[in-house]
Amino acid sequence: DEELDAARYAEVAEDLEPDQVALLLESLPRDERQECWEQVPEEQRVDVLVEMRAEARAPLVKELDSRTLDQLISGLDAETLIELGESLPDDVVDIALARMDERQRAHYERSAQYDEDAIGRYVDHDLLILPQNSRVRDAERLLRREVPEYTTHLWLVDRTGRYTGAVPTLSLFGKPDHLPLVDLIDDEIEPLSALRSLKEATEAFEHAEISALPVVDENGLLLGRMSMRLALELLHEQYESQMMASAGLDEEEDLFAPVMRSSRRRATWLGINLLTAFLASWAIGLFEGTLQQVVALAVLMPVVASMGGIAGSQTLTLMIRGLALGQITAANMMPLLRKELSVGGLNGVLWAVVIGIVASWWFSSFAIGVVIALAIVVNIAVAALSGVLIPILLDKLKIDPALSGSVILTTVTDVVGFVVFLGLGSLFLL
């Protein structure tokens, strides 16, 4: 591992892409980050800010003096302002808009109408557009100028700006000058609707054999394009945010967020989990008398809870993937439940025997072995059942099972595990 601090920054910065500078800045504690930021060349600053997480970006923007901020916001294009928007004070956004050229401002206003999860918000406007009655010679003239990255097609529109078709640039080679472009349209390319979600955009790229797709609004108006490169970035963010959410964290969370703010945010998740822990305690509390007489039960409680929790989360994880891929339907729910119950049954019996033997030997009591073995079988079966049903239920309620499934599942396996184990203990050991 190399040390990356403000002093070394100057040496390495020249070779770094804006997203790498952003990662480096985010890895520094906030005071060092500020120092290092001041060494980023002015012409790179906007690109670096765009790549940073909102929470790490905001304080850097706040510290800018008005002259620098001024330079930074003059000449912003629509995409960049959309991306930076949430970190800029409203009045700065207004100034930036006032300074934009009219076309970019129109782009901005159209994009800003779409919400955070809609494709329309993230279109870029670097695309080559021609009227639908253009000919091969018009296309060739356009292509002789500088072309935007990922350009593989020209886009045709009618007089009102409605999308009419895509012409592969390579199809132009060897074609006569006067041939109408409509004769070269590739019918297999379907434009994306601006209202569709980002997830649908990444799916579209898995089928479309093209590196940038046209995006149209509800009326068929060509708004811009979305590149596969952006889809790759969005997929990355989507997974990162899912991983963070499963621990009650936000994707924008800064590694060096201020202690107070970070504590406050995490407190909520701890609070929710505390409630579930108290629920488990309450279940145990029902059997205080039994515990007092057979203290071995208290010692073995974590084994029962843990085995249920682990078996359940294996089923849950399989279900979460299946739901994400659209593979769980009303038709296969019952066979799936049967299969998971069988797997749970087999593993339940196997580990019940192992645990039963260990517990009997440990506490020199055959009865304790039998009690924990029964509790393990029941709890692993309940875990399989919950692992299948909880995510299906959450999905029906439009709650992401990847987010809250695990908390609910372990609450169920904890409570059921404790009640069954201590309940059987009360019956057979007193």
Next chain:
Amino acid sequence: DEELDAARYAEVAEDLEPDQVALLLESLPRDERQECWEQVPEEQRVDVLVEMRAEARAPLVKELDSRTLDQLISGLDAETLIELGESLPDDVVDIALARMDERQRAHYERSAQYDEDAIGRYVDHDLLILPQNSRVRDAERLLRREVPEYTTHLWLVDRTGRYTGAVPTLSLFGKPDHLPLVDLIDDEIEPLSALRSLKEATEAFEHAEISALPVVDENGLLLGRMSMRLALELLHEQYESQMMASAGLDEEEDLFAPVMRSSRRRATWLGINLLTAFLASWAIGLFEGTLQQVVALAVLMPVVASMGGIAGSQTLTLMIRGLALGQITAANMMPLLRKELSVGGLNGVLWAVVIGIVASWWFSSFAIGVVIALAIVVNIAVAALSGVLIPILLDKLKIDPALSGSVILTTVTDVVGFVVFLGLGSLFLL
């Protein structure tokens, strides 16, 4: 949700892409899957098999009669055989190779040399290659034929097949026929080394503004190309496999794997977790005498363990993301530890007070409130410390912290939590 069963398959199949058929087949129980598979048109079968998970694919391949298998393997290209290889018996692979044309066989043999995580294994060979002394007219002649998808560049090689440069196809427009192509080389494109990992390939696409990159071997020989589309698919698989691994599951796991096989695989993970649960039990067992006298301690144990586990996994998740992005270095480890300990300290004190009050009231004992409050503070601090150090340690040992970090962390917080809580209980409550 729509029911997707064998009977309905025929109606919808025409509109489905091979990957969608694969998802549909995987969502069916194994006997229905076989029925449905038999309705897949022969010309689509290879593409569907390629898209399926290895574990779901293998039994379908096994059931093929020799005539069908024969049809299926004649005319395979190198990429497809690489992809299907693991599901085909060795002798079938040999027959497929014998039937391949010589060029494809050479491609296959080169790709098969690279291991599962290397770029070289997954290159495709659909690229337009020209000798480096070619001129614009040669390029235009080549482009008039059918071009592979994602073609934005032509690749130049020397007489021995070494990669010498990339020529953007669009740069050809308006250039004189006799201009040497070397004059049009785009210097910004750097070929991928075949030995690099798939993760590095997806990172390269975030910087290269191109939809397919050339791949070269150790000697600079042009092996083929890797498309951004494949990078997108690989990123998807990588995240899926990480999610599955965190529950001790394999990415290739079939939703309807046979019960015996599935049980056997999951048993290992349950066994590992059982050992950690017994460790927690052992810790509790040290305090049997105390538990017998103060049964309230047994009731409250899950609260101490749970709060430590949750607080720890928040820190752990933040660290896992930081490590994946290369943001954790020797230089920022100490400030990070300080910050996480501060956050843990604040939340520890906050929740210690809340839990202390609830416990005092529940068991009408101020002393119990004090004991659990102290235990919570200590355990959340230990959780923050472990959340930072465990992933760093695992990373140094080249073990993926996303895989085993959580098990180790909760073992630490369980054991420390129980020992501190019951230890304090023994000191103050007896």
